[in-house]
Amino acid sequence: MIVVKELNKSYATRDGKVSALQDINLSIKKGEIFGIIGASGAGKSTLIRCLNRLEQPDSGSVEVAGTNITELKGKELRLARRRIGMIFQQFNLLEAKTVYGNVAFPLRVAGFSKQETRERVHDILELVGLSDKLNVYPSQLSGGQKQRVGIARALAAQPDVLLSDEATSALDPQTTYSILELLQEINRKLNLTIVLITHEMDVLRHICVNAAVIEGGRIVENGPVEQLFYRPESETAKQFVNIFNYYKDANGAEKAVILR
Incomplete structure (x- = not known):
């Protein structure tokens, strides 16, 4: 459904070119709810904006439902974007x-x-x-x-794909769960592929089967959410899990943890 190959993106600044994404490779199956987690500034939002071509990558490709959208322009790109829905942290109503x-x-x-x-x-x-x-x-x-x-x-x-850019970050925990359950229901009823950008481990645990960890513009770990929780390999994933575990309450119920 979504295949990202060797994706790179940089920005020109007063001090020179700054790399935002480096050699990103991802494969997301049709009908999957896939999570991408990382701290602020890790490259999450840039990545999701490349997935719907709101940002033009420097190199590499993004294929959605068999179409390489990095090659599209004009009307073809506008039509392709209709197949990619997006929800935002601040609603944008x-x-x-x-x-x-x-x-x-x-x-x-x-x-x-x-x-x-x-x-x-x-x-x-x-x-x-x-x-x-x-x-x-x-x-x-x-x-x-x-x-x-x-x-x-x-x-x-x-749309064929729904992109969620920190869509629950501005919500309280109870409302967050109701929104996640709604997304699961939509996924089941419409067989919609959903990509969730988040910095909350609880969001991954609640709704995603697979996830990628991004740090410094690179994917540092990619695999089942269960593995991220119980057998994290990257230092970034280990940090997320350690902080998540630290914020458990006295009864052992996990709270959503936000890293900013």
């Missing part, structure tokens, strides 16, 4: 539009008819549990409800 308007927006841009848009919006809001919030504005919603609108908007055009 249009405050002047209702829930209906926010979810309908990408469909209108894509040229869907009013009838198609209406049917699709109603269906997707039912899926995310917001059918009763159709005419409500974002300012009237809780953080969890706002993120559900963000997820609905990302799913509106029926």
Whole structure:
């Protein structure tokens, strides 16, 4: 479904070129929920923006559903991006539009008819549990409800892939779990491939089967989440696990741990 080969990305700064990603290789299966974990500045957000071509890599390739999107331009790239939905940490909702308007927006841009848009919006809001919030504005919603609108908007055009960039970081633990359970339900019902960018070990443990650890723009470990927890190989993974274990409460229940 997603194959990344020898991906490199750098940025020009006043002090010269700075490398953000180096020799990234990843393979993510169709229908998988795959996690990418790393501390702030490790390259997570740059990687996810390369996966949907919001960033142009310096070299290497990103293949999504059999299409090398690093080679696409213009209309072909715009059409390919419709197959890749994205949800964000800070929701990025249009405050002047209702829930209906926010979810309908990408469909209108894509040229869907009013009838198609209406049917699709109603269906997707039912899926995310917001059918009763159709005419409500974002300012009237809780953080969890706002993120559900963000997820609905990302799913509106029926993508093959859903990218999640720290989508639960701004939420409390209880709301985080409800959003993760929603993503699992969406994954089951739609067989949607989901890529989760996170710095929370609990998110990986709760929802992902496989994950990669990124540090300094490089993938330093890649494999089953169970292995990351119980047999970490890289120093970065070991650090995440040690801090995660340190923050267990007196009853042994793990808390979500945030590394910034």
